[in-house]
Amino acid sequence: MLQGRVLKYHSGFYSVFSDGVITICKLRGKIKKQTHNVDLVAIGDSVEYIRFEDGTGVIEKILPRSNELIRMMSGTKIEYRQVLISNLDQILLVFSCAKPEPRLRMLDRFLVICEKQAIHPIILINKTDLIGMEKARKIFQIYEKIGYHVLYTSVVEHIGIETMQSLLTGKVTGLVGPSGVGKSSLINLIDPELDLKVNEISEATDKGRHTTVVREMFPLKGGGFVADLPGLKTLALWDIEPEELDGYFPEIRPLVSHCLYSDCTHRPEEIGCAVQKAVETGEVSKERLESFLRIRYGEDDPA
Numbered sequence: 107m108l109q110g111r112v113l114k115y116h117s118g119f120y121s122v123f124s125d126g127v128i129t130i131c132k133l134r135g136k137i138k139k140q141t142h143n144v145d146l147v148a149i150g151d152s153v154e155y156i157r158f159e160d161g162t163g164v165i166e167k168i169l170p171r172s173n174e175l176i177r178m179m180s181g182t183k184i185e186y187r188q189v190l191i192s193n194l195d196q197i198l199l200v201f202s203c204a205k206p207e208p209r210l211r212m213l214d215r216f217l218v219i220c221e222k223q224a225i226h227p228i229i230l231i232n233k234t235d236l237i238g239m240e241k242a243r244k245i246f247q248i249y250e251k252i253g254y255h256v257l258y259t260s261v262v263e264h265i266g267i268e269t270m271q272s273l274l275t276g277k278v279t280g281l282v283g284p285s286g287v288g289k290s291s292l293i294n295l296i297d298p299e300l301d302l303k304v305n306e307i308s309e310a311t312d313k314g315r316h317t318t319v320v321r322e323m324f325p326l327k328g329g330g331f332v333a334d335l336p337g338l339k340t341l342a343l344w345d346i347e348p349e350e351l352d353g354y355f356p357e358i359r360p361l362v363s364h365c366l367y368s369d370c371t372h373r374p375e376e377i378g379c380a381v382q383k384a385v386e387t388g389e390v391s392k393e394r395l396e397s398f399l400r401i402r403y404g405e406d407d408p409a
């Protein structure tokens with residue numbers, strides 16, 4: 107029995123990768139019967155499989171997942187969980203300094219998803235050549251202060267590329283970020299053979315379709331995998347209770363127990379709110395609290 111990783115799903119078949127070889131596999135019938143879950147096998151899954159003489163294969167067993175990114179799908183009759191991807195080591199959140207302008211609200215949302223799923227986030231800020239390193243750091247230093255790993259890059263000036271490469275090598279990385287920030291340019295630099303076509307399917311037609319949320323996972327030359335996660339952009343924070351949200355803001359989390367009321371909502375009108383106080387003293391950024399309140403009170407626009 108071989109062990110491999112599922113890279114892709116296409117009409118009943120799975121591309122399974124191990125030792126540089128991709129085997130097109132079917133799923134063993136007995137596995138299908140075990141559950142009615144439509145996403146029995148997810149991209150990113152580690153599986154045991156058999157490879158036949160003709161090069162095709164059969165998946166015999168899906169190994170336990172270390173984590174999974176899920177979204178709720180509502181069909182005509184039923185609601186079901188769709189596993190977007192499994193077994194991620196980290197998520198690379200790619201934004202640019204300019205062109206397009208950084209969308210910090212979106213970044214904060216992604217960070218909440220990473221915190222909730224306990225998947226390590228790396229914030230990558232590309233196009234530093236457009237505004238200079240100093241200005242770039244000024245915009246994103248609040249994230250460094252919180253303790254997040256922030257990496258600054260420029261494809262044009264070839265800055266930070268080696269660091270990015272070493273961070274991805276040997277790891278399973280999910281890639282997410284707004285359109286045009288340079289995701290494909292970055293990946294193509296570290297692995298030219300990959301030729302990642304991030305832009306294959308337009309955002310507009312992508313919406314509402316079930317199969318294209320994670321299209322494919324790519325093996326990296328030096329080891330490891332990378333998968334583009336466009337679906338994360340519109341992922342609703344469906345499984346987060348409003349009361350637990352402050353726990354997913356690492357700089358707000360330790361303050362909550364110091365609020366005067368145990369059911370404090372950290373809004374400006376609250377009396378004795380430790381979070382509001384921390385914003386006044388500059389310990390917590392105003393923008394981050396704004397993001398928190400927007401997500402907490404449903405004024406958040408995922409797109």
Ligand SMILES: Nc1nc2c(ncn2[C@@H]2O[C@H](COP(=O)(O)OP(=O)(O)OP(=O)(O)O)[C@@H](O)[C@H]2O)c(=O)[nH]1
Nearest residue numbers: 232233260261262285286287288289290291304305
């Ligand atoms: N100035 C500058 N431009 C860059 C940099 N990186 C990428 N670009 C340019 O930004 C544009 C968008 O780059 P892509 O790599 O296609 O961006 P993407 O994030 O893959 O975009 P989608 O496929 O729409 O998700 C291209 O014109 C790139 O040449 C950079 O570091 N600096």
Ligand SMILES: [Zn+2]
Nearest residue numbers: 365370372379
């Ligand atoms: Zn409070």
